[in-house]
Amino acid sequence: MFKLIQRACFRYAVASSKAEAEIKSVAGHKPPSFEDTVQGKYAGVLFSTASQREALHLVLQDMKYFKDLAEKSPVFAGFLLNSAYKRNQQRNVIQALTKEGFHEVTVNLLNTMIDSQRISYLTKTAEKYIEYYRIFNKEENITIISAEALSEEQRAQVVGALKESSPNVQFSVQYKVDPSILGGLQMYSGNKFLDCSLLSRVNKLRSELQKLSI
16 A cells, blocks of 8 residues: 555656766856845855856855754854844854865855845755755755654655656655654655645545535
């Protein structure tokens, strides 16, 4: 039963692509899309500048560093969001971090954000840049939600179904547990959402029954 469910869920269209590789630059030096938000604008300029410098892959590592740091360190995440810090204080903290050897393009972004009092957008900018890079790199981030933790065999079935639907795509799969879905699976991929949960079927049945009772 599980195998039938997961195969039905993962037969969705994903463009064919190549495995993950280091991308230094792209033609035209433009991001794959434009988002009219603070983080979208910063990430777009960062992407274009990094491409012109043939440093897309190097800046990617810097953005991953800041994203991971903000997720794992509540102190750093709080520092970014605390508007009480003065610019020189923010610069001192960032300069201490940049001793790790960040690319010049990344350093320029950090200084610009501090000068513009936008350092609070660093994490979201990093996430958006990573998203832009992965679109060119044909890497899919998948989140699988199940009512109970999946076994290793079931996880292998999930990965197998994904690879069967898109053999040339590099998948990064994260698993989460949500008992409220009752059974089956849900899947998030970027702005795509696929709901094959038991809860969705129960709600659909309830809706049909309500129509009949009118």
